[in-house]
Amino acid sequence: MIRSLVIGSGAYLPETVLTNTELSRRVDTSDEWIRERTGIRERRVVRDGEMTSHLAVQAARAALADAALDAGEIDLVVVATTTPDETFPATATTVQARLGMSRGAAFDVQAVCSGFIYGLAVADNFIKAGQARTVLLIGAETMSRLMDWTDRTTCVLFGDGAGAFVLQAGEGHGTNADRGVLNTKLFSDGRLHDLLYVDGGPSSTRTTGYLRMQGKEVFRHAVTNIAAAIEASLAEAGLTIADIDWFIPHQANQRILDGTARRLGIPPERVVSTVAVHGNTSSASVPLALATALADGRVKPGDLVLLEAMGGGFTWGAALLRW
Numbered sequence: 001m002i003r004s005l006v007i008g009s010g011a012y013l014p015e016t017v018l019t020n021t022e023l024s025r026r027v028d029t030s031d032e033w034i035r036e037r038t039g040i041r042e043r044r045v046v047r048d049g050e051m052t053s054h055l056a057v058q059a060a061r062a063a064l065a066d067a068a069l070d071a072g073e074i075d076l077v078v079v080a081t082t083t084p085d086e087t088f089p090a091t092a093t094t095v096q097a098r099l100g101m102s103r104g105a106a107f108d109v110q111a112v113c114s115g116f117i118y119g120l121a122v123a124d125n126f127i128k129a130g131q132a133r134t135v136l137l138i139g140a141e142t143m144s145r146l147m148d149w150t151d152r153t154t155c156v157l158f159g160d161g162a163g164a165f166v167l168q169a170g171e172g173h174g175t176n177a178d179r180g181v182l183n184t185k186l187f188s189d190g191r192l193h194d195l196l197y198v199d200g201g202p203s204s205t206r207t208t209g210y211l212r213m214q215g216k217e218v219f220r221h222a223v224t225n226i227a228a229a230i231e232a233s234l235a236e237a238g239l240t241i242a243d244i245d246w247f248i249p250h251q252a253n254q255r256i257l258d259g260t261a262r263r264l265g266i267p268p269e270r271v272v273s274t275v276a277v278h279g280n281t282s283s284a285s286v287p288l289a290l291a292t293a294l295a296d297g298r299v300k301p302g303d304l305v306l307l308e309a310m311g312g313g314f315t316w317g318a319a320l321l322r323w
C-alpha cells in the first residue's frame with residue numbers, strides 16, 4: 001500500500017525573544033505566575049513587517065534542504081495557519097510563489113492549534129489517493145498579531161514560529177512496521193466555539209479581532225479530548241502506549257502535557273516539551289517540538305511517534321507515524 005513518508009523536516013523561529021519579565025512590564029503578571037501555571041519562560045515574536053509567510057518560507061526551505069528536494073518537485077503546498085498574511089489569497093499560494101514554484105496546487109487549512117494534525121491528514125489522504133506524490137506541509141503562525149496585549153489572561157501564553165514536513169509517497173506493507181504516517185484521527189465540536197475564538201473576521205466585524213479564551217474551561221476539555229484522540233489512534237492501529245517511542249504533543253501548557261501523560265500512563269521522559277521556550281505557537285508547535293527532538297538526537301529513524309493537538313473550534317486530533 002501507499003504510505004506517506006516524511007522525507008524532510010524543518011523549523012524556523014523569529015529572532016526576537018520575549019521573556020516573562022518583559023511581559024510583566026506590559027501587564028500585571030510575573031515570571032513566577034506564568035512559569036507555575038504554564039511552564040512558559042519565553043516565546044519568540046515577529047518584528048514589524050515580518051509575516052506568517054516569511055516564517056513559513058524559512059521552515060519550508062529547511063525542510064526541502066533536509067529532503068534534498070527542489071521546490072519544483074512539490075505537487076501540493078498545504079499551510080496550516082490561523083494567522084494568514086491576508087484574508088485572501090491563501091498564505092500557501094504566497095509561499096508557493098516565494099519558493100519559485102510554477103506548478104502544483106496550494107491552499108491553507110484552518111483548524112487553529114490542531115492545524116498541523118489536520119494538514120497532515122489532508123497531505124496523507126492526497127498521497128494515498130494518488131492525487132499528489134510529494135506534499136509540502138507547513139504549520140506557521142504569528143499569534144502575537146492576534147493578542148490583546150492588555151489582556152494578561154491570554155497574551156502571556158502564545159508565540160510565533162513555523163515548522164514544515166516534506167511528505168512523499170512510498171511503498172508499505174500495510175503493517176505497523178511501515179515507515180511513514182500510520183493513521184490520523186480528527187475530531188471537532190463546534191458547540192464549544194465560545195471557549196476559544198477570535199472576536200473579529202471579514203464577514204462579522206470586518207476587522208481581524210483578538211483572541212478570547214475561557215482558560216479554565218479549555219484546560220478541562222483539553223486533557224479529556226486529547227486522551228480520547230490518542231486512544232482512538234492507538235486502537236485503530238492495534239498498538240498501546242508501551243509501543244510509543246516519542247509523544248510529541250501540541251505545546252499549549254506544561255500542565256496539560258503532564259495531565260495527559262499521567263492520564264494515559266506515558267512516562268515523562270518520552271514526552272517532548274518545548275513550551276518553556278516556544279509558548280503556544282498554535283499550528284507550528286508540533287513540528288517545532290519535533291524539530292527540537294530531531295536536532296538533539298532523541299527521535300531516530302524507525303521510532304514510533306505520536307502527535308496530538310487541540311485548538312479553537314474545538315478541533316482536536318492525533319497522528320501516529322513511524323519516523
Ligand SMILES: CC(C)(COP(=O)(O)OP(=O)(O)OC[C@H]1O[C@@H](n2cnc3c(N)ncnc32)[C@H](O)[C@@H]1OP(=O)(O)O)[C@@H](O)C(=O)NCCC(=O)NCCS
Pocket residue numbers: 028029030033034037038113152153154156213214215216217218219252253256280310311312
Ligand atoms: C490560562 C491558564 C494558564 C490560567 O490558569 P488557571 O490556573 O486556570 O488560572 P485562573 O484562570 O483560574 O486565574 C487565576 C487567577 O490568576 C489571574 N491571572 C490570569 N492570568 C494571569 C497572569 N498572566 N498573571 C497573573 N495573574 C493572572 C486571574 O485573573 C485569576 O485571578 P482572580 O483569582 O483574582 O480572579 C489555564 O487555565 C490554561 O492554561 N488553560 C488552557 C489554555 C490553553 O492552553 N489554551 C490554548 C489551547 S490551544
